[in-house]
Amino acid sequence: MDGHDFAAVAVGQGAGAVLASCPLPHITAPVFVVPDTVKALGCLAAQWRNHTRARVVGVTGTAGKTTVKEALAQILSLAGKTARTAMNHNNQIGMPRALLNTDGDEDFWVMEAGISQEGDMDDLGQVLRPDLALVLNAGAGHTEGLGEKGVAWHKARLLSYLAKGGKGLVCADYPDLAREAKATGADVRFFSVTGREVDFRAVYLGAATPPAGADASAAESYGKFQLWLEGTTLDVIAPFRGEYGAENVVAVAAAAHMLGVDASTIAQGLAAAHMPAQRFNQVQSGFWLIIDDTYNANPLSMRRMLEAAAEQAGPRPFVAVLGAMLELGAQAAAEHEALGQRLAKLNPAAIVWKGPHAEDVRAGLTKAGYTGPWQAVDDAEDFKKAWHALQENGLEAKARANGGVVLFKGSRSNKLETLMTALTDRHES
Known part of the structure; x- marks a missing residue:
């Protein structure tokens, strides 16, 4: 859509002025004409950032940044007035709008920076200029647009835009990221x-x-973690499991600690944290615990969610309903084959796949010795048939005693939530 087409409606609903890239003679309100409206929006947000007294946190990474942003904001809200980006509105439009939507008298801003192309982090960094830049991780993600210099280099660019006296907080477990930082x-x-x-x-x-x-519905998602925060030892519980959970928890706790939040408040906030929609959310449906992580996927987030779901399933049958990982460019085939190999090691009771690269995943599964059920589907109707066939072939009998776990995860365009809805509707009917 072209925003200029809606300028008159906006003015009719009370807009005081219009920012446009061409003259709009039919508009009665003042019209500010600029070469690039998105860059101008960023300039406005940067000016507003200059006037805040809030301590500004920028969060970026390949996997988990929205979840970490939400958990950190929830902890900081216990220590002072806090604003944050809504959902994952983290690009050159969403993040400036999040800044401009603040009151200006907050104690903390927690803003997410998402990138997919070269130069994106420079655009966002110049606007945000964080007092604390948290770089959660770096893995294959948006490599179609970030491949030349590498994802780690682009994520670490946020550290080049720190405010005066600002600090970075970076995961040391990714050698490329640590080096670039x-x-x-x-x-x-x-x-x-x-x-x-x-x-x-x-x-x-x-x-x-x-x-x-x-x-x-989230009772099974909680894990216990031991933290070391600059010499302070702290045991906490949080709605995360496994290695990915540990990374999220320590990132959030370390950031809050660096911002002056005490250990008891950190523990309280982690225990009370709740996850954004479509991020490892859980609901019981019939014999099955459904894990909804359908928002998006890349190789790093896919591996983590699979490992966490398999660990949560334990001896119960574990079914992976997955969709293709997109925007990987030349790495796509190899990353999907590697996914198949990692998936085979988890020994799922069944695998359902939607989208391209099915043959690459299947090749990886075969190389790693997986011989269990595999179904490729095109839509919700296909999925219903595939699920019925799996149940008829013994999957339901395996789940009847102690239940089972089904993980739904894939890139956004796969719309795996439609498959998940088909499953939950089936059990409710």
């Missing part, structure tokens, strides 16, 4: 979940009993 010359602290000797560390201790008042 150090190369910026920024003041950087590091965190780890693999035992590296850094300022902030975490270890996953296993499943945990959810806190009182937790959503019953």
Whole structure:
């Protein structure tokens, strides 16, 4: 859509002025004509950022940044007035709008920076100029647009735009990312979940009993973690499981610690944190615990969610309903074959696939020795038939005793939520 087509409607609903890239003689309100409206929007947000007293946090990474942004904002809200980007509105339009939607008197801003093309982080960094830049991880994601210099280089660019006296917080478990972060010359602290000797560390201790008042549908998602925060040891529970959970927890806790939040508030906030929609959300449907992680996917997030779901399933049957990972460019075939090999090691009870690269995933499964059920589907109707066939062939009998776990995950355009809805509707009918 062309926004200019809606200018008159906006003015009719109270807009005081219009920012446009061409004259609009039919508009009665003032019209500011600029060469590039998106860049101008960023300039306006940058001016507003200059006037805030808030401590500004920028969050980026390949996987988990929206979840970490939400959890950190929830903790910081216990310590002061906090604003954050809505959902994953993290690009050159969404993030400036998030800044401009603040009141200006907050104690903290937590803003997500998402990139897919060269130069994106420079655009966002110049607007945000964070006091604390949190770079969660770096893996294959949007490599179609970020492949030449590498994802880690582009993510670390945020550190080049720190405010005066600002600091970086970076995961040390990604060697390329750690190297690129150090190369910026920024003041950087590091965190780890693999035992590296850094300022902030975490270890996953296993499943945990959810806190009182937790959503019953999320009861199985809680894990227990031990944290080391610059010499302080802290045991916490949070609605995460496994290695990915440890990374999220230590990133959030370390950021809050660096912003002056005390350990008890950090623990309280983690226990009460709730996840955004379509990010490892859980609901019981018949014999099956359905895990909804349908928002998006790349190789790193796919591996983590598969491992977390398989760990949560334990001895119960685990079914992976997956969709293609997009925007990987020349790496796409190899990454999908590698996915198949990793998936085979988890020994799922069945696999359902939607979208391109089915043959690459299948090749990886075969190489790794997987011989279980495999179904490729085109739409919800196909999925219903495939699910019925799996149940008839013994899957339902396996789940009847102690239940089972079904993970739905894939890139956005696969619309795996339509398959998930078909499954939950089937059990409710």
